[in-house]
Amino acid sequence: MSLLTAKAKLDKNGFLDLAVDPTLDLVAEINRLKKEKNAVILAHYYQDSEIQDIADYIGDSLGLSQQAAKTKADIIVFAGVHFMAETAKMLSPTKKVLLPDLKAGCSLADSCPPALFKKFKEKYPDHIVVSYINCTAELKTLTDICCTSTNAVAIIESIPKDQPIIFAPDKNLGAYLIKKTGRNMVLWNGACMVHEIFSYERIIKLRNRHPNAKFIAHPECEAHILDMADYIGSTTGLLKYTMNDSATEYIVATEAGILHQMQKSSPHKTFIPAPPENNCACNDCPHMKLNTLEKLYLCMEYELPEIILPDWVIEQGRASIDRMMVVSEKAGLVAA
Ligand code: 13P
Ligand code: SF4
Numbered sequence: 001m002s003l004l005t006a007k008a009k010l011d012k013n014g015f016l017d018l019a020v021d022p023t024l025d026l027v028a029e030i031n032r033l034k035k036e037k038n039a040v041i042l043a044h045y046y047q048d049s050e051i052q053d054i055a056d057y058i059g060d061s062l063g064l065s066q067q068a069a070k071t072k073a074d075i076i077v078f079a080g081v082h083f084m085a086e087t088a089k090m091l092s093p094t095k096k097v098l099l100p101d102l103k104a105g106c107s108l109a110d111s112c113p114p115a116l117f118k119k120f121k122e123k124y125p126d127h128i129v130v131s132y133i134n135c136t137a138e139l140k141t142l143t144d145i146c147c148t149s150t151n152a153v154a155i156i157e158s159i160p161k162d163q164p165i166i167f168a169p170d171k172n173l174g175a176y177l178i179k180k181t182g183r184n185m186v187l188w189n190g191a192c193m194v195h196e197i198f199s200y201e202r203i204i205k206l207r208n209r210h211p212n213a214k215f216i217a218h219p220e221c222e223a224h225i226l227d228m229a230d231y232i233g234s235t236t237g238l239l240k241y242t243m244n245d246s247a248t249e250y251i252v253a254t255e256a257g258i259l260h261q262m263q264k265s266s267p268h269k270t271f272i273p274a275p276p277e278n279n280c281a282c283n284d285c286p287h288m289k290l291n292t293l294e295k296l297y298l299c300m301e302y303e304l305p306e307i308i309l310p311d312w313v314i315e316q317g318r319a320s321i322d323r324m325m326v327v328s329e330k331a332g333l334v335a336a
Contacts, residue, residue, distance in 0.1 A: 063335030111190030112169030140317035149234035195220035
């Protein structure tokens with residue numbers, strides 16, 4: 001460990017307070033560090049395009065978890081948000097898991113504080129808990145089985161029909177699953193700040209201006225938005241849909257980062273981000289976008305900030321993810 005590494009410290013917000021030499025070729029440096037440290041960069045589709053372009057694997061929550069579980073790397077650099085890096089740590093507890101910015105949280109995970117959820121759960125003693133993976137590691141310790149947007153239907157359908165279910169924390173995904181599976185679940189009242197802001201009226205107007213465009217949406221969106229959709233799916237589902245479908249224009253209701261891979265995979269097609277309520281860039285997730293190439297470089301150089309979880313959280317939380325992995329594999333939902 002160099003003297004500089006030993007001295008590198010996080011400030012109180014979990015940020016490495018170091019300036020990056022502006023003449024550095026960050027892409028070359030990150031690639032050098034990847035080799036030297038046997039590190040792998042896993043990036044979610046909502047990351048900035050320059051981070052996606054340097055990643056070893058880009059995917060949705062299920063694909064990223066599967067990669068984290070099977071990687072042979074010594075260090076997992078997670079270009080995503082906190083709950084994703086925690087999941088990687090639970091799946092690979094002996095590896096060092098780094099998150100470029102510890103403040104990269106998630107409004108959906110924050111909408112379900114474990115202490116409140118524990119009390120809520122006590123009201124339904126005969127229910128089992130299915131939690132969307134977008135929740136804290138501690139919430140996973142209160143969960144029987146996790147799901148992602150890719151496997152959620154398969155997970156619900158794997159549970160006996162007479163078994164009552166609490167679904168947390170996303171009420172929009174929960175409502176979509178009730179409709180899709182016919183199961184009557186008790187829902188926790190949480191939501192994602194990015195997927196809740198799409199404007200029904202502005203989408204209708206946009207569709208009128210682009211009559212040949214398909215409207216595609218992530219199931220974290222509200223029901224009145226999903227009701228208009230030609231296709232509903234996880235980020236990977238949306239991407240694959242645009243690759244295999246014959247239309248040439250799409251209005252996309254999810255975080256705008258996914259458009260980078262859509263455009264790369266289908267350069268001849270047009271992708272339009274669905275408009276939010278205000279004239280803001282609210283369909284950029286402010287948490288995902290905290291990660292930058294500079295922070296990615298710093299975190300690889302100094303191996304900070306690192307995700308550390310208590311052993312009991314890893315032991316108790318992991319069971320809910322392992323059960324999800326088994327059902328996903330049985331359903332053939334394995335990322336390439
Ligand atoms: P998926 O990529 O698994 O569809 O999840 C979307 C999301 O909101 C991640 O934060
Ligand atoms: Fe959380 Fe929504 Fe951001 Fe995904 S897009 S990380 S669910 S706030």
